Amino acid sequence: MVATLFIDGVWRAASDNGFHDVHSPHDQSVVATVSQATEADVDDAIAAARRSFDSGIFTSWSFKERSDLVSKIADLLERDADLIARKESDDTGKRFTEAQYDLADVISTFRHFAALGAKEHGRKVDVGLPHVHSQIVHEPLGVASLIGPWNYPLLQIAWKVAPALVAGCSFIVKPSELTPQSAIALMKIIEEAGTPKGVANLILGPGSVVGTLLINDPRVDLVSFTGGLTTGQTIMRAAAQTIKKLALELGGKNPHIIFADADLDAAIDNAVTAAFLHSGQVCSAGTRLIVERSIHDRVVSEIVRRAAKIRLGGPSDEMAETGPLISAAHLRNVSEYVEKGVAEGATLLVGGKRSELPEHANGWYYLPTVLDNAKSSMYCVQEESFGPVMTVEVFDTEAEAIAIGNDTNFGLSGGVWSSDSEKAARVASALRHGTIWVNDFGPYRPAAEWGGYKQSGIGRELGEHGLGEYLEIKHIWTNNAPSRSGWFRD
Numbered sequence: 001m002v003a004t005l006f007i008d009g010v011w012r013a014a015s016d017n018g019f020h021d022v023h024s025p026h027d028q029s030v031v032a033t034v035s036q037a038t039e040a041d042v043d044d045a046i047a048a049a050r051r052s053f054d055s056g057i058f059t060s061w062s063f064k065e066r067s068d069l070v071s072k073i074a075d076l077l078e079r080d081a082d083l084i085a086r087k088e089s090d091d092t093g094k095r096f097t098e099a100q101y102d103l104a105d106v107i108s109t110f111r112h113f114a115a116l117g118a119k120e121h122g123r124k125v126d127v128g129l130p131h132v133h134s135q136i137v138h139e140p141l142g143v144a145s146l147i148g149p150w151n152y153p154l155l156q157i158a159w160k161v162a163p164a165l166v167a168g169c170s171f172i173v174k175p176s177e178l179t180p181q182s183a184i185a186l187m188k189i190i191e192e193a194g195t196p197k198g199v200a201n202l203i204l205g206p207g208s209v210v211g212t213l214l215i216n217d218p219r220v221d222l223v224s225f226t227g228g229l230t231t232g233q234t235i236m237r238a239a240a241q242t243i244k245k246l247a248l249e250l251g252g253k254n255p256h257i258i259f260a261d262a263d264l265d266a267a268i269d270n271a272v273t274a275a276f277l278h279s280g281q282v283c284s285a286g287t288r289l290i291v292e293r294s295i296h297d298r299v300v301s302e303i304v305r306r307a308a309k310i311r312l313g314g315p316s317d318e319m320a321e322t323g324p325l326i327s328a329a330h331l332r333n334v335s336e337y338v339e340k341g342v343a344e345g346a347t348l349l350v351g352g353k354r355s356e357l358p359e360h361a362n363g364w365y366y367l368p369t370v371l372d373n374a375k376s377s378m379y380c381v382q383e384e385s386f387g388p389v390m391t392v393e394v395f396d397t398e399a400e401a402i403a404i405g406n407d408t409n410f411g412l413s414g415g416v417w418s419s420d421s422e423k424a425a426r427v428a429s430a431l432r433h434g435t436i437w438v439n440d441f442g443p444y445r446p447a448a449e450w451g452g453y454k455q456s457g458i459g460r461e462l463g464e465h466g467l468g469e470y471l472e473i474k475h476i477w478t479n480n481a482p483s484r485s486g487w488f489r490d
């Protein structure tokens with residue numbers, strides 16, 4: 001019997017014993033078999049979370065005590081890092097080494113929130129009355145549904161679970177049905193660390209079934225979600241019924257601007273990484289290259305040369321530089337996206353098809369692709385492919401570069417390369433995106449907020465705000481010299 005649901009402190013099978021296989025995107029082999037929750041299981045998980053929250057079993061812990069718990073989870077993650085990285089790499093098809101980097105980031109996330117929780121919370125407010133003590137306190141927000149994607153499965157869940165624990169929320173985690181193994185491992189660690197029963201629950205299964213309950217149920221106070229825009233819109237509609245709090249991270253189509261005065265060697269190298277790392281399955285991927293006209297040919301020909309020799313390979317290919325797409329459906333979407341781009345008038349310079357190597361025949365490998373002569377109005381420029389597809393546009397002036405970089409409904413991240421620091425600072429300030437890199441692309445740290453402007457989402461993860469998403473703010477006014485209000489006549 002497969003028993004991988006964690007509900008009210010107990011590992012159990014689905015109520016109908018349902019399960020599903022997880023397939024490797026590298027060769028379609030079965031890498032795991034996990035329970036598939038029923039509606040009754042989701043109902044139990046939400047009930048357990050609600051009960052544990054309302055009982056005060058965890059909310060009564062101090063911030064310091066909860067931070068110690070989160071530190072302990074970080075220690076246990078460190079102990080099991082390679083085991084979990086192996087599972088992550090099996091589920092996603094990414095190289096083991098890449099999954100090890102992800103695990104290091106997961107651990108830093110838990111350490112960051114543990115340190116943040118240990119700080120002083122709340123503040124006194126001077127209301128100008130000596131007999132009044134006015135105080136702002138932070139309290140756990142309630143029951144949270146934490147729904148994660150498949151590209152960085154454990155990391156995206158860690159960004160939610162670590163602050164939820166520090167804040168004192170009870171929650172139900174639902175990883176993507178395509179990549180559930182690392183979430184199961186995390187739950188085992190959360191249990192081992194001594195988290196009270198019912199606080200952390202794990203539900204597995206497709207979003208269309210179990211996810212729907214997690215976003216509709218009135219007992220849930222907050223939904224924190226990372227995934228596609230369409231699902232984000234569904235969640236917002238569902239949240240309206242009970243005015244749930246929302247934290248949404250919905251991806252982007254991120255501008256990467258290169259001026260002619262940039263350090264071109266570094267800029268080109270970073271442009272290749274920004275677009276093709278993890279085969280473009282990165283919400284902040286720099287897939288929209290915007291390059292000054294005078295250097296277009298030089299930059300693009302070098303990127304094409306580099307893209308053509310990127311080595312694709314599966315979890316155990318030590319020489320691989322990036323891996324497969326997550327699923328057959330995703331491969332189909334990316335192929336159609338490129339075909340549409342070409343039909344719209346973009347010029348295909350490299351890639352544009354599946355890998356034809358025999359060792360990739362059973363996997364979802366798509367070649368790094370560059371579409372030149374792109375225009376802002378094109379579908380392939382406005383929409384996210386979430387695959388290894390770079391579009392190239394040109395500009396002549398600084399104002400034009402900014403206008404193109406902002407001509408998008410998304411607003412997650414962007415990059416600007418220039419050796420003129422004042423120009424770079426002006427462009428960074430004018431771009432309406434949540435993270436801007438100057439002469440760099442991609443790095444982030446748990447101590448800095450992460451999130452999107454416009455349709456890239458609502459709220460922020462990481463940093464200090466990332467904890468704030470899981471807290472309510474209460475004002476307590478205490479009058480130490482009570483007197484009549486005197487408003488109405490006796």
Ligand code: TXE
Binds near residue numbers: 151252
């Ligand atoms: O995401 P979904 P998909 C983008 C990227 C990609 C597109 C679609 O462009 O091509 O989204 O990917 C759960 N109620 N990103 O279809 O469906 C689902 O089970 C509740 C950007 O895989 O949004 C999974 O756990 N939950 C991104 C999670 O939502 C639902 C990362 C994400 O799946 C649900 C991934 C529902 N009705 C994709 N439907 C990023 N921001 O990094 C699905 N889910």
